[in-house]
Amino acid sequence: MTATKKRLTTSAMIASFADEGQRTTRAPFGRALAELAEQRPEIVGLSADLAKYTDIHVFxxxxPDRFFQLGMAEQALLGAAAGMAEVGLVPFASTYSVFATRRAYDFLCLDIAEPGLNVNVVGGLPGLTTGYGPSHQATEDIAILRGMPGLTIVDPCDSVDIEQAVPELAAAPGPTYLRLLRGAVPTVLDEYDYRFELGKAAELRTGRDVLLISTGLMTMRALQAAEQLAGDGLDVAVLHVPTIKPLDTERILREVAGDRLVVTLENHTVVGGLAESVASALAFSGTAKRVVPIGLPDEFLAAGALPTLHDRYGLSVDSIKARVRAEL
Known part of the structure; x- marks a missing residue:
């Protein structure tokens, strides 16, 4: 009798990247924002007809008197948020990453970033976190925004990162962009004595042979891969970089010293994201070090079941382990 292969399925629009049986926290962004707003009456929330799908419905x-529904009008969303910030409010404006970055770029740039306003843009479905195709996969959002002066970019790993990042983003004087993980978000970093610090990288695991420099959900995968590679006798370190801009260049340069294999991991195209940020930091400092990038290819991606897509494009734990072994 031939064994049948288990079919991998996922909701096309809102898919979870949590492993089966993994600890998760529901809507950590919405809960953290609602809690912070109890102490800070100036905080307001806005959405572009996607409150439920960006977890700001909790806020x-x-x-309800501090929430504003702008409809499917992302440029108006960011313009309204800018006006609110001008009069002393602290807006958190949520929509999908593709709409905030591709559709409303000019409003984010000139209405918010140029005057340095405290507007916090929250982008759902970053990278490959939906089974929908290129219309909803924000695989290049960091690349689009890295060149915007004064904009802070945060790519959280899990619910712990998100819960701790929200008050720091509200307190930051200028504009921020948060790559949102929503729904049932894995809870991982509480096991590593971790504390989110805006602009700072954090060593989660030490290791002599390999250094994994990761951001976003790929830090969870990096930790899993490191643990499993230890069974092969490999000692693998993990450096989590939750803030892409400003990059913690000093810490990265310190960590890459030595003869360890250096691998970057990101849920983003290899063009213009973490890999190129790390590589340019090394080049500008005069540090000669090879960097192996694990990320999404420079192409429009397919639609389908999320686990299948992560395998196909190299974001799965098995893919990471295979790439590390091949490079040693």
Missing amino acids: RDAH
Whole structure:
């Protein structure tokens, strides 16, 4: 009798990257924002007809008089957020990453970043976190935004990162962009004595043979791969970089010293994201070090089941382990 292969399925629009049986936290962004707003009455929330799908509905339900629904008009969303910031409010404006970056770039740049306003843009479905195709896969959002002066870019790993990042983003004087993980978000970093610090990288695991420099959900995968590679006798370190801009260049340069294999991991195209940020930091400092990038290819991606897509494009734990072994 031939064994049948288990079919991998996922919701096309809102898919979870959590492993089966993994600890998760529901809507950590919405809960953290609603809690922070209890102490800070100037915080307001906005959405472009996607409150439920960016978890800001939790804030809406807790503070209905401080929530504004702008409809499917992302340029108006960011323009309204800019106006609110001008009068002393602290807006968190949520929509999908593709709409915030591709569709409303000029409004983010000239209405928010150029005057240095405290507007926090929250982008859902970053990278490959939906089974929909290129219309919703924000595989190049970091590349689009890295060149914007004064904009802070945060790519959290898990619910712990998000919960701790929200108050720091609200307190930051200028504009920020958060790559949102929503729904049932894995809870991982509480096991590593971790504390989010804006602009700072954090060593989660030490190792002599390999250094994995990761961001976003790929830090969870890096930790899993490191643990499994230890069974092969490989000692693998993991450096989590939750803030892409400003990059913690000093810490990265310190960590890459030595003869360890250096691998970057990101849920983003290899063009213009973490890999190129690290590589340019090394080049500008005069550090001669090879960097192996693990990330999405420079192409429009397919639609389908999320686990299948992560395998196909090299974001799965098995793919990471195979790439590390091949490079040693």
